Amino acid sequence: MTAPSAFASVSALVRRETSMVYDEGKEYLVEARLTPLANAKGLGLEEYVARLAFDADERRKVIDALTINETSWFRDHTPYQAFTDAMLPALLEERATSRRLRIWSAACSSGQEAYSIAMLLDQHLPSGWEYEIVCTDISTQMLDRVRAGRYSQVEVNRGLPATSLVRYFSRVGRDWEIAERLRERVSVKHLNLAAPFPMLGTFDVIWLRNVLIYFDAETKADILRRMLPMLTPDGYLLLGSSETTLDMPADLTASWRRDQIGRVPAYRRASAMTLSRTGA
Numbered sequence: 001m002t003a004p005s006a007f008a009s010v011s012a013l014v015r016r017e018t019s020m021v022y023d024e025g026k027e028y029l030v031e032a033r034l035t036p037l038a039n040a041k042g043l044g045l046e047e048y049v050a051r052l053a054f055d056a057d058e059r060r061k062v063i064d065a066l067t068i069n070e071t072s073w074f075r076d077h078t079p080y081q082a083f084t085d086a087m088l089p090a091l092l093e094e095r096a097t098s099r100r101l102r103i104w105s106a107a108c109s110s111g112q113e114a115y116s117i118a119m120l121l122d123q124h125l126p127s128g129w130e131y132e133i134v135c136t137d138i139s140t141q142m143l144d145r146v147r148a149g150r151y152s153q154v155e156v157n158r159g160l161p162a163t164s165l166v167r168y169f170s171r172v173g174r175d176w177e178i179a180e181r182l183r184e185r186v187s188v189k190h191l192n193l194a195a196p197f198p199m200l201g202t203f204d205v206i207w208l209r210n211v212l213i214y215f216d217a218e219t220k221a222d223i224l225r226r227m228l229p230m231l232t233p234d235g236y237l238l239l240g241s242s243e244t245t246l247d248m249p250a251d252l253t254a255s256w257r258r259d260q261i262g263r264v265p266a267y268r269r270a271s272a273m274t275l276s277r278t279g280a
């Protein structure tokens with residue numbers, strides 16, 4: 001990008017609207033992702049950036065273009081293993097009366113995380129149980145993709161076992177479409193993690209994976225503080241493999257208890273766990 005002021009202005013816009021930090025050194029990325037948008041409007045990059053101040057539609061496109069949507073099926077594998085082997089059996093006991101589970105995929109990208117969980121629930125929930133997976137993201141483009149539930153051959157090649165492809169997908173043209181019975185358990189909502197959460201109810205498992213890395217320490221701490229009441233007292237929060245609450249302010253390390261499940265740290269509400277351990 002030629003003008004540092006244009007980069008500064010885009011970086012401030014992204015920070016204001018998503019809390020994602022686009023530091024100096026990311027100019028190449030901004031240039032690569034915004035040039036096609038500028039071209040589509042017949043503008044140079046700097047003119048396009050100037051236009052953003054008064055064009056909300058283009059601002060939304062810029063946010064969509066600058067979010068990092070990297071994801072894959074059963075990403076990192078071990079959290080899904082821990083979910084099936086430990087969290088799910090515990091929840092099946094604890095929810096034996098309601099027979100209902102609620103899961104939140106809290107930065108869902110194009111939906112591979114949510115549909116991976118849906119496949120596991122489809123296989124492991126006894127009959128008569130209900131489940132709902134709420135998918136949220138700041139990118140409207142990604143939410144459209146979750147709704148569509150369609151994936152290219154390249155995308156299904158990333159982590160999806162062949163048996164699951166056969167069992168849960170049908171071919172539509174050159175793409176693969178996820179089965180209706182999984183799609184109807186997944187709902188989609190636009191949500192900015194850095195802003196106050198709307199009323200979503202509480203969740204038994206929250207997947208907040210590979211998104212905190214894009215925020216500064218203060219925003220991360222704020223999100224983790226507001227996540228606490230979104231989780232049922234005996235629920236689980238899963239973070240990405242390079243994300244942790246250990247480097248957080250003392251109130252957070254005290255309120256989130258870290259339970260090691262196999263190779264995966266699962267975060268739990270410390271006060272609720274203390275109460276249940278003392279039988280209170």
Ligand SMILES: C[S@@+](CC[C@H](N)C(=O)[O-])C[C@H]1O[C@@H](n2cnc3c(N)ncnc32)[C@H](O)[C@@H]1O
Nearest residue numbers: 018067070071107109137138139192193209210
């Ligand atoms: C790298 S993807 C992670 C996807 C998935 N959780 C996984 O682990 O594979 C990060 C996602 O976070 C979303 N995101 C970034 N900033 C956000 C914000 N402030 N609020 C909600 N979602 C955000 C991006 O749009 C993107 O889809």
